[in-house]
Amino acid sequence: MTQAPGWPGLGDEALLIAVANTAHADQDEFADTDTLNAWWTGLDAPVATHRGSPASDGSIAMLRTMRGLIRGLALRNNGVEPAPAEFAGLEALPLRLDLRGTPTLLADPAGDLAHDICAAGAAALLRATARAGWSRFKACRGDDCRWVFLDRSRNCSRRWCDMTDCGNRAKIAAYRDRHRSAA
Template sequence: MTQEPGWPGLSDEELLVAVANTGHGEHDELADPPAMRVWWAGLHAPTDLEAVRPHATEDLATLRALRAVVRGLALRNNGIDVRVDAAGLDRLTLRPDLRGSPSLLADGPDGLVRDVCAATVTALLRATARPGWPRLKACRGTDCRWVFIDSSRNTSRRWCDMAVCGNRAKSASFRTRRSASEPVA
């Protein structure tokens, strides 16, 4: 996959994976501005964390909607038919960045959340236009759905981790086959 930067230090695909994997179960790294600051600092992405404005709650809702779109598209890339709803993105206003490589900039008040939204949409547009797009997948494990980049030669990977999610799925399939073949007493 092309390593065109979606954000300084991250490829488009790495940024999409990072955004898509910000929420699982009870834990949401985009729940509020302080949580988003911790997540962003963990990526070691060079930027001013103070730019996450305390009142950026509405922007975070847009970023969470964008996360759902990326995860839905990654599920589709793994053969899971899901509805992808982009309705939450209607508040996102972007304009073209005419300074270099094709990208979009947030329109409106400055802030890291808006910048991350713009970088994520840019990464999504560039990634979907490349032949490697189908490699961005979400795990088929129903209790997982972790987004990953399929690095297998023939793009056949289904689970984020064969040792955990793949093993669970294969064990469940074995138990189902075994119980179906046992005679009823």
């Protein structure tokens, strides 16, 4: 796993997973500035020391769009064609190429937390999709889950984030459907 430049402690895939898994059930870590800041400071990495300006509502919406893009690509890697989504908000993100050290993308101007995370996510996405292991970056097939994970199985066949929860529910539902149609 390659470390995301400017994001010490978080590799590209770890950053993408952290962003993608910010909404589950009724909890949304990108609901507003306060929840975004709480999520940011709760990260288990030394990057949780952002000193820029607080995120605006528009930049938080852009961050939610980035989350949707990451989840959609991870679903596609797991054989699920996601519903068409609108990613036009990401096109408005002003980026600049930073060639000092490892080439990366930065928000221009830097400082807005949500824009900075989006820029780092875009750069991490470009690097991660170019690597041979990209097909292992998946989202759970559970309709009520969609948790993003790295498939570490030998043959890259994992479909659910957790076999005891999502996988078990899917297998029970398939079993009931088979027996319902047989009866």
